[in-house]
Amino acid sequence: MTTSPIPPPSAGTAPTKRTSPSTPPRALLLDLDGVLLDTRPVMEEAWREVQATHGLDMPFALYERHLGREFIDIMHRLGVGDAELVHETYEKASRSASHLARQVAGIAEVLHAFAAADWWLGVVTSKPLDRAAPLLAQLSCPFATVRTPSSVGRAKPAPDPILLALIDLGVDPSEATYVGDMAVDQESAARAGVAYVHAGWGYGQPTSPTPEIIASPQELLRLLHSVEPSEPFIEGSLV
Ligand SMILES: [Mg+2]
Structure with a gap:
């Protein structure tokens, strides 16, 4: 398993968050170059x-x-x-x-807000770990996993690194969002079954189907207020 600046969860042990039983754990995964830092x-x-x-x-x-x-x-x-x-x-x-390298203005504050709301934070990048780790350390954010080509699996645009990050965190694809800035990021998210948000401040253009495009990190905060708690499935069940 790829290591990260913050010690990742132990292999085989799904991490836990302070979420209620009706609130599944959620994850915000992000690309590095152009999204977290201007490299x-x-x-x-x-x-x-x-x-x-x-x-x-x-x-x-x-x-x-x-x-x-x-x-x-x-x-x-x-x-x-x-x-x-x-x-x-x-x-x-x-x-x-x-x-x-310069961190994107406001990104660290936004990520801390997600962490405070009990979201897992993860990084999925094609930059090798030995070069990614010192850059991520600049942000001082509690990334629980970092997936890079230094690990197992195929690189983006394959879904592997996103799925591996979700396995690290014990989070379903349906409860995760990936923020990227290139078409390969969008493809990787789609193939992983994960929602994709395009960082408009990055280096590339999205492809079709047109994803949600945000102009600043602060617009990510909307996700914090979009959680619909899962209702118990007790009446009207087909089983
Ligand atoms: Mg990028």
Whole structure:
């Protein structure tokens, strides 16, 4: 199981929240790049290093078009040879430039409000764990799980990392929302059976069917007031 800056629940033990028996646990899962932190300056700097080191004449805009996928996946899609070597350069340059990342204004306060309302918080990203963890630490939010390609399963747009996060938390897909900013995020959520909200402040555009699009993290707070408590299923049952 992928570790996180905050110790995740023990394997095989579903965590518990202070919810009543009629209120199932809920989870807010979020992408990292473009949603929690603006890491574009980091990526641009790392891509410049890749261009210089490997003589790659490919603009950042081409790379950026595929954000959300694993780095190696993007290299294959761009037809870049020596993808592993390029990845090494990119990783090293990204670590050196990590100080350029900036948290999205207001996101930490919103996430703390969800935590205070007994929602689980989780991160599902295609960024490797060793680079994601220090960035997430900047936010000081109680993330209960972080799923990355460093773990088992397929990467986005497959549903695997979202489903694995929900297994970590003991939350049903129907009780979870994923916040992303790229079409692969939307596809991953759809394939996992999880509601999707598109962060309009991120790097990409949603695809069809048009999802809910929010302009600021504060608009996520609406979810806190949309919970319909489950009614006991006692009359009118077909069983
Ligand atoms: Mg993103």
